[in-house]
Amino acid sequence: SQQGEEDPQALSIQEGENATMNCSYKTSINNLQWYRQNSGRGLVHLILIRSNEREKHSGRLRVTLDTSKKSSSLLITASRAADTASYFCATDKNTGNQFYFGTGTSLTVIP
Amino acid sequence: GAVVSQHPSRVICKSGTSVKIECRSLDFQATTMFWYRQFPKQSLMLMATSNEGSKATYEQGVEKDKFLINHASLTLSTLTVTSAHPEDSSFYICSARDFGYTFGSGTRLTVV
Numbered sequence: 362s363q364q365g366e367e368d369p370q371a372l373s374i375q376e377g378e379n380a381t382m383n384c385s386y387k388t389s390i391n392n393l394q395w396y397r398q399n400s401g402r403g404l405v406h407l408i409l410i411r412s413n414e415r416e417k418h419s420g421r422l423r424v425t426l427d428t429s430k431k432s433s434s435l436l437i438t439a440s441r442a443a444d445t446a447s448y449f450c451a452t453d454k455n456t457g458n459q460f461y462f463g464t465g466t467s468l469t470v471i472p
Numbered sequence: 473g474a475v476v477s478q479h480p481s482r483v484i485c486k487s488g489t490s491v492k493i494e495c496r497s498l499d500f501q502a503t504t505m506f507w508y509r510q511f512p513k514q515s516l517m518l519m520a521t522s523n524e525g526s527k528a529t530y531e532q533g534v535e536k537d538k539f540l541i542n543h544a545s546l547t548l549s550t551l552t553v554t555s556a557h558p559e560d561s562s563f564y565i566c567s568a569r570d571f572g573y574t575f576g577s578g579t580r581l582t583v584v
Binding site: 394396401402403404406409449451458459460461462463464465467 | 478504506508513514515516517518521563565569572573574575576577578580
């Protein structure tokens with residue numbers, strides 16, 4: 362990818378379990394964002410975490426950021442079948458406006 | 473919240489023809505818009521940054537003569553895929569920056 366890698370590439374869990382996805386990036390950033398994409402559709406913004414933040418919560422989502430390791434994680438708690446989608450992290454380089462997506466994690470939540 | 477409208481949502485064209493995709497910011501002005509391309513089961517790749525009133529900035533490896541970008545107003549950027557070939561078939565998504573980044577719903581281009 363242009364900026365980051367995510368793992369795992371694919372994750373399959375049972376409904377009610379927690380799902381954790383990890384993102385690593387290459388350069389220093391201002392912000393890191395997580396997006397969700399249902400198959401063949403547009404992107405839905407989930408959460409933004411700034412470089413001076415270490416953890417952020419939004420509903421069932423918890424995002425962490427470790428700038429020393431250039432990594433972030435997205436935790437979805439109490440997963441639902443409707444959470445089935447691809448999840449991408451996106452980072453902006455602190456030298457410009459552009460931001461770049463990681464490779465993505467395909468999450469399947471089995472009812 | 474900020475809304476970005478992208479049109480068309482789907483287009484099929486013949487090989488060798490050109491296709492124009494529009495990206496509009498509906499309730500805010502966007503001096504900068506971004507164009508991405510996504511192949512099936514892959515991530516989004518930034519193609520270019522569209523700047524109102526000036527030339528677009530292309531990412532390495534993206535042919536600027538093939539993917540023409542025009543950002544003539546603060547609410548509209550267009551991407552024209554010229555002389556389209558089957559390998560240009562992809563999902564194209566635009567994004568505009570307001571306080572955050574807002575995405576259009578994407579255009580699925582199929583070249584036959």
